[in-house]
Amino acid sequence: MLAAAAAAPACLAGFGRGAGPGDRVRVGFIGTGNQGMGLLKRFLAADLGDVVAVCDVNQGSTGYKEPDHFYGREPALALVRKEAGLKGRAVACDAYADFRKLLDRRDLDAVVIVTPDHWHAAMTVLACDAGKDVYCEKPLSFAAAEGRRMIEAVRRGRRILQTGSQERSNPVSRFVCEAVKAGRIGRLRRVVTKVGFNNKVGPGPGWQAMPVPATFDYRAWLGPAPDQPYHQDRCLYRFRFNYDYSGGQITNFGAHCNDMAHWGMNCDTGGPVEVECLEAKFLPVGSLFNTATETRFRCRYADGVELVCESGSETVQTRFEGTDGWLQTGYQGTTASDPRLLDGLPEKGTGTRDQHSLHLANFIDCVRSRREPHAPVEVGHASALLCHAANALIRLFPTTGPVPAAWDAAAEKFVDHDAANRRLVPEQRDPWS
Numbered sequence: 001m002l003a004a005a006a007a008a009p010a011c012l013a014g015f016g017r018g019a020g021p022g023d024r025v026r027v028g029f030i031g032t033g034n035q036g037m038g039l040l041k042r043f044l045a046a047d048l049g050d051v052v053a054v055c056d057v058n059q060g061s062t063g064y065k066e067p068d069h070f071y072g073r074e075p076a077l078a079l080v081r082k083e084a085g086l087k088g089r090a091v092a093c094d095a096y097a098d099f100r101k102l103l104d105r106r107d108l109d110a111v112v113i114v115t116p117d118h119w120h121a122a123m124t125v126l127a128c129d130a131g132k133d134v135y136c137e138k139p140l141s142f143a144a145a146e147g148r149r150m151i152e153a154v155r156r157g158r159r160i161l162q163t164g165s166q167e168r169s170n171p172v173s174r175f176v177c178e179a180v181k182a183g184r185i186g187r188l189r190r191v192v193t194k195v196g197f198n199n200k201v202g203p204g205p206g207w208q209a210m211p212v213p214a215t216f217d218y219r220a221w222l223g224p225a226p227d228q229p230y231h232q233d234r235c236l237y238r239f240r241f242n243y244d245y246s247g248g249q250i251t252n253f254g255a256h257c258n259d260m261a262h263w264g265m266n267c268d269t270g271g272p273v274e275v276e277c278l279e280a281k282f283l284p285v286g287s288l289f290n291t292a293t294e295t296r297f298r299c300r301y302a303d304g305v306e307l308v309c310e311s312g313s314e315t316v317q318t319r320f321e322g323t324d325g326w327l328q329t330g331y332q333g334t335t336a337s338d339p340r341l342l343d344g345l346p347e348k349g350t351g352t353r354d355q356h357s358l359h360l361a362n363f364i365d366c367v368r369s370r371r372e373p374h375a376p377v378e379v380g381h382a383s384a385l386l387c388h389a390a391n392a393l394i395r396l397f398p399t400t401g402p403v404p405a406a407w408d409a410a411a412e413k414f415v416d417h418d419a420a421n422r423r424l425v426p427e428q429r430d431p432w433s
């Protein structure tokens with residue numbers, strides 16, 4: 001990997017710094033934008049540990065998901081100091097523009113990685129090699145081939161990794177997926193998942209480059225991604241609609257609903273035997289947003305179960321159809337073909353519990369206990385891999401149309417499909433390649 005990785009300190013197998021069970025976990029946040037600030041607020045509110053470092057290549061600006069959101073490393077630092085002050089804690093927190101300097105700190109136990117997808121793998125591998133436990137946002141990887149390297153880094157260093165698939169800590173999702181696994185709807189036949197439509201509009205063909213703001217390190221933001229002229233709609237929040245950094249809503253929301261699908265299918269670390277893209281629409285060539293705007297794909301699994309994932313007005317939804325009824329859960333609530341199938345459902349039908357906080361708390365518990373978290377690296381990899389396989393065919397759809405492709409789940413690639421397999425391996429710039 002990188003020179004910095006080679007120079008990293010030897011891995012510590014236990015709770016970092018050799019800290020004892022009563023010690024507070026010392027954490028650094030990398031990427032303090034839309035989701036990073038949300039997680040940071042929850043972490044501080046629940047007093048899960050000490051945030052001693054924050055890092056972002058953006059000093060501080062608007063331009064995030066909503067017009068009034070002002071995020072970046074200085075807003076994050078101010079938030080930590082304010083919350084620590086309110087709680088009467090005299091814990092120092094430092095702000096970094098370069099995450100490698102944060103990883104150099106020997107007093108850090110864990111990092112929370114909330115950067116765009118194209119950074120997840122490099123940061124996770126370097127963090128593990130530096131002896132840190134990792135909470136890494138979903139989708140775990142940007143490209144299929146990265147996931148295996150992330151697993152190796154976690155297992156080599158005996159680190160804890162929690163994928164940011166917070167539905168794994170949501171009692172409602174747990175109830176539904178475990179009920180399906182236990183046969184409550186009979187034999188599972190089909191799973192239908194929904195991903196929301198694009199929620200932002202980007203510039204069309206002929207868009208003009210913009211000057212880079214003085215407060216934003218664009219080179220560091222790009223990192224391993226191809227060199228491209230700056231435009232504000234390329235970066236903050238909107239990166240998810242460009243294949244250089246993410247995979248559109250298939251990896252954004254799909255990492256949640258397809259992860260729940262795998263959970264209920266009892267296929268946490270497995271994959272399909274066949275994938276087919278049935279529909280894919282794109283914006284005109286030359287638009288800054290180049291990910292599919294509407295999609296539908298299907299997967300066949302070895303046990304005969306079919307998974308269909310499609311764009312829809314529901315942001316994240318997973319519906320399990322069995323021989324004795326159906327159960328459905330997602331951001332819009334939880335329903336069933338028969339209300340008795342929901343007997344025992346926690347917080348019936350609402351799903352409003354803060355699963356993000358529960359998921360962070362589970363991570364910190366596991367940092368201390370060294371037990372496996374709710375969404376370990378192999379689980380995050382399997383659900384990201386499914387989304388990446390689908391995206392490979394979605395991107396080829398304009399030329400190929402709907403063609404079923406055999407998938408080798410063990411080899412983690414398509415059988416005899418070079419064009420699709422090339423899409424699974426990221427092209428990354430040095431020194432990150």
Ligand SMILES: NC(=O)c1ccc[n+]([C@@H]2O[C@H](COP(=O)([O-])OP(=O)(O)OC[C@H]3O[C@@H](n4cnc5c(N)ncnc54)[C@H](O)[C@@H]3O)[C@@H](O)[C@H]2O)c1
Binds near residue numbers: 097
């Ligand atoms: N679990 C969830 O429900 C959920 C929700 C939203 C986003 N996410 C995930 O969180 C990640 C971030 O999404 P977002 O919406 O917060 O994006 P964002 O653009 O709002 O925030 C990302 C931040 O990372 C910073 N960054 C980029 N490169 C960096 C680097 N090299 N070092 C330090 N900071 C860097 C950016 O400047 C930005 O402030 C994505 O992977 C996304 O899929 C998860």
